[in-house]
Amino acid sequence: MKEKNWYAIYTKPRWEKKVSKLLADRDIVTYCPLNKVKRRWSDRIKMVQVPLLPSYLFVHIDSSAFQKIRETPGVINFVYIEGKPAIVKDYEVVRIRKFLSEFENVELVPFNPQKNQRVMINQGVLVEEAGRVVDLKNNKVTVEIESLNYHLVALFDKSKLINN
The missing domain is CATH 3.30.70.940 (NusG, N-terminal domain)
Structure with missing residues (x-):
């Protein structure tokens, strides 16, 4: 099955x-x-x-x-x-x-990350990693992730991030 x-x-x-x-x-x-x-x-x-x-x-x-x-x-x-x-x-x-x-009368509000906002990645190999928005361009967001005392900087599609 x-x-x-x-x-x-x-x-x-x-x-x-x-x-x-x-x-x-x-x-x-x-x-x-x-x-x-x-x-x-x-x-x-x-x-x-x-x-x-x-x-x-x-x-x-x-x-x-x-x-x-x-x-x-x-x-x-x-x-x-x-x-x-x-x-x-x-x-x-x-x-x-x-x-x-x-709840009644619920509204859907789109998530629009802002610079320096804390976010969490919700897809891919970095799923559930938290980071900080460094830059925004169109639908792409640059996120800084702290890991092992280094700062990893990665470019993500906005749809792969959630508010943290």
Whole structure:
């Protein structure tokens, strides 16, 4: 039996819930993070659930189900990192579930590192290493990492860093 992982998939706009239902009907475990928000109509205010990540949802599958996912109406493709479908760690899905069960009207704020800010690397061979932003150019960030009493300076794509 192959190991199952969580993967992120990209859907047509406003198809997140439909795709989640279509996949569930095919016995595929999905998670579409839904945010509870208040919406105002002319005659009332109502609490509705909207996707937290527009056009994205998560599936828990092994690699043999990739084609089945791609053939589902509304699915555009998997989210790729370094040429392979991106694996989402179990604890990240659990963390999103817990957060959304506890809070309403959640906002997504993009991470934009600033000079001298402490950051942590979240991908690659230096995963979970902390460092300090030295320089920023376009989507590339130069990070200084202290190790063995030396300063290693490396250039990273902004998407590989998180706030520390």
